[in-house]
Amino acid sequence: MKVIERVLDVVCLIAKIIAAAMLGVMLVVSLVEIGRRYILGLSFPWADELIRYCIVGVAMFGGAVAFRQAGGLVAFDLILGRLKGAARLVLELAVNTICLAFCSFMLRNAIATVNTPSIVKQISIGLQISMRWPYMSIVAGMALIVVFSIEKYYRIIKDYKTGKLNSEPGPIEEGGIPL
Numbered sequence: 001m002k003v004i005e006r007v008l009d010v011v012c013l014i015a016k017i018i019a020a021a022m023l024g025v026m027l028v029v030s031l032v033e034i035g036r037r038y039i040l041g042l043s044f045p046w047a048d049e050l051i052r053y054c055i056v057g058v059a060m061f062g063g064a065v066a067f068r069q070a071g072g073l074v075a076f077d078l079i080l081g082r083l084k085g086a087a088r089l090v091l092e093l094a095v096n097t098i099c100l101a102f103c104s105f106m107l108r109n110a111i112a113t114v115n116t117p118s119i120v121k122q123i124s125i126g127l128q129i130s131m132r133w134p135y136m137s138i139v140a141g142m143a144l145i146v147v148f149s150i151e152k153y154y155r156i157i158k159d160y161k162t163g164k165l166n167s168e169p170g171p172i173e174e175g176g177i178p179l
Helices: 002-040 047-068 085-114 117-121 132-162
Strands: none
Touching: 002 047, 002 132, 047 132, 085 117, 085 132, 117 132
């Protein structure tokens, strides 16, 4: 399992790099577009479209990374902090199962949408690319969350067997940062 964890660590790092690159592209294009629009009175026809696609990409890749990291997206901290042992195990498994079911449903629908002829043949106005490419970040993000939630089952059960789910809750955190 250590090999799989290392591979998923690399996948998570790649997702972080992609999200950071998209965020950087958004920043640069936004600043250039602001300068062109308000100083020169000119505008690139593709800039707003690229920024919107990057926002979706950052949300999907960043969301997948946040899901994998401890204290990430989906947690019932108030309840989990008070539960121990089997009760905490059941709640964590239930939450993870709901997340897996929802993201699997979204992944299946995203794949179906991306492969419809109307999406494949539709060309974006500004960038002149198939609309399949902007939608692919949704497919990639959902696929990553599905894989990470499958891995999370292993981590939940491992924590239960090692007694981490029986321990007293740590300090209260806000966004992963101890208060």
